Amino acid sequence: MGQAKLLGSIVILALLVVGSFSMFTVHEREKAILFRLGEIVKTDFTPGLYFKMPFVNNVRTFDARIQTLDAEPERYLTSEKKNVIVDAFVKWRIGDVERYFTSTGGDPNTANSRLSQIIKDGLRGEFGKRTIQEVVSGERMEIMNILTEQANEQAKTFGIDLVDVRIKRIDLAKEISDSVYRRMEAERLRVAKDLRARGAEAAEIIRADADRRRTVLIAEAYREAQTIRGEGDGAAAKIYADAYNQDKEFYALYRSLSAYRKTFADKGDMLVLEPDSEFFKYFK
Secondary structure (H helix, E strand, C coil): CHHHHHHHHHHHHHHHHHHHHHEEEECCCEEEEEEECCEEEECCCCCEEEECCCCCEEEEEEECCCEEEECCCEEEECCCCCEEEEEEEEEEEECCHHHHHHHHCCCHHHHHHHHHHHHHHHHHHHHCCCCHHHHHHHCHHHHHHHHHHHHHHHHHHHCEEEEEEEEEEEEECHHHHHHHHHHHHHHHHHHHHHHHHHHHHHHHHHHHHHHHHHHHHHHHHHHHHHHHHHHHHHHHHHHHHHHHHHCHHHHHHHHHHHHHHHHCCCCCCCCCCCCCCHHHHHHC
8 A cells, every 4th residue: 555655655756746847838038949969849929828848859048139239349441541449339139039039049149249249240331331420420320320220230131120229329539539639729829819819809999989089078078168168258258358448447446456465465576666657555
């Protein structure tokens, strides 16, 4: 009885082991290939649970999600034979899993290596048709669209679908950058010098105009002041004349008294005149 139980346990265990080897699961993020003694039998699996012949069939699964190839920046020549350093990346995923396996062995590194060569060849060809100005400022989007379309056709031979090709940055080589910066600096210095010269010229014009206007204003003010002073002197002379004509004798007396006051303002002053001179007319 004990041996029967032991034998039954062994049979059950064997069935469980065989059963575990007979089932496999394909997830939504995976693609699978079913082999029979190394030969591909089936590849079109949808997500779910499947059965296989143990020890005869084996299954390999591959990541079906979008992969990223971020290669090292490379140098490319433009149509002007100028070096530019281009940093690009590629988004791809497995399209035909059977072709992917037979061409790359299912190794993502091998797939990245082959894709990298395709992208480098495409970039080399596209940059060789354009100038630095075109690739840097004007036609980057066009280059990426062309590369995505062309590289996708070549990648299909490896069972790969290209999702996108993007250029992250385009840098000039150091010697070209230094030359460009020197030209930019010289151009900025020239512009600054030109602006300073224009500013100095404008300042001189403004200063000369201000000096001219100042001179004109002073001259006009002086002319107006002299006119007013002349009119005032004329009015004063007229007033004096009118007052003198009203009483000439009194006006003569007033003038003489004013002369006496100014002449004898200081006790130490001395004036030697004839007693009968006209100056002492009103002392008699």
